[in-house]
Amino acid sequence: MSPETCALTASPAAIEHERAYLLRYARLQLRNPAQAEDAVQETLLAAIEGAARFSGKSSLRTWLTGILKHKIIDHLRRAAREQPLTGADDDRSEAEAIDALFAEDGHWREFPAQWGNPDAALENSRFWATIEMCTQRLPERTARVFMMREIMEMPTEEICKELNITATNCWVMLHRARLALRECLERSGLERPTPRM
Amino acid sequence: MIPNCKHTTELMSQGQDRALTLTERMRLNIHLLLCTRCRTFTQQLSFMRTALRRYRDGA
Numbered sequence: 657m658s659p660e661t662c663a664l665t666a667s668p669a670a671i672e673h674e675r676a677y678l679l680r681y682a683r684l685q686l687r688n689p690a691q692a693e694d695a696v697q698e699t700l701l702a703a704i705e706g707a708a709r710f711s712g713k714s715s716l717r718t719w720l721t722g723i724l725k726h727k728i729i730d731h732l733r734r735a736a737r738e739q740p741l742t743g744a745d746d747d748r749s750e751a752e753a754i755d756a757l758f759a760e761d762g763h764w765r766e767f768p769a770q771w772g773n774p775d776a777a778l779e780n781s782r783f784w785a786t787i788e789m790c791t792q793r794l795p796e797r798t799a800r801v802f803m804m805r806e807i808m809e810m811p812t813e814e815i816c817k818e819l820n821i822t823a824t825n826c827w828v829m830l831h832r833a834r835l836a837l838r839e840c841l842e843r844s845g846l847e848r849p850t851p852r853m
Numbered sequence: 854m855i856p857n858c859k860h861t862t863e864l865m866s867q868g869q870d871r872a873l874t875l876t877e878r879m880r881l882n883i884h885l886l887l888c889t890r891c892r893t894f895t896q897q898l899s900f901m902r903t904a905l906r907r908y909r910d911g912a
Contacts, residue, residue: 762857768893806905812870831866
């Protein structure tokens with residue numbers, strides 16, 4: 657049974673078919689394999705129980721992702737209650753890491769490299785390992801905000817509300833995450849002498 | 854006033870998270886016109902966004 661034919665009915669087989677996708681999604685956000693597994697398990701269960709509510713208006717994947725997002729938020733809340741992240745990540749060292757990228761007059765110390773066409777890099781399996789490694793290196797709080805934005809695609813206002821932080825704080829963290837990820841990708845040899853588009 | 858690279862990267866990053874004001878966009882564009890490094894950074898920003906979403910979607 658292909659997922660396409662199941663997509664309108666949300667059969668258990670069709671739901672199960674999306675497990676790998678859901679797991680990758682959850683792992684990127686939660687960064688904890690056991691928690692990710694739990695969130696996905698809860699999602700699959702809720703989906704199978706509530707299969708009748710699947711209208712078929714959106715794709716099955718979209719519907720399941722919607723459920724998973726709620727489960728992930730639940731996990732984040734629970735984690736915040738049980739083991740609050742004390743304060744910020746090492747705020748000073750993160751700020752210093754950014755300062756180190758720029759000269760005193762605010763110019764780049766090193767020129768950003770040409771990464772070429774994403775399509776070419778994305779076909780390279782080594783690139784996926786690199787991007788996974790670089791996202792895992794982000795400090796915990798920074799990563800949480802960044803993944804809410806980039807993986808869950810939440811608007812900044814929602815992230816602020818959920819984490820009880822200001823918009824400015826949110827933008828600063830997102831910016832730091834991007835600079836750190838960029839730096840890591842560049843250091844890991846994304847820079848290649850490919851011709852420009 | 855034309856912002857420097859450090860400030861420009863902040864604006865570019867925020868441009869991925871909120872609508873920039875007209876003044877901000879003008880300052881940003883003037884800087885980008887003059888600065889290849891920040892133009893490269895813009896490409897890197899959209900590269901990262903594309904890459905992360907494709908990684909998530911397993912494409």
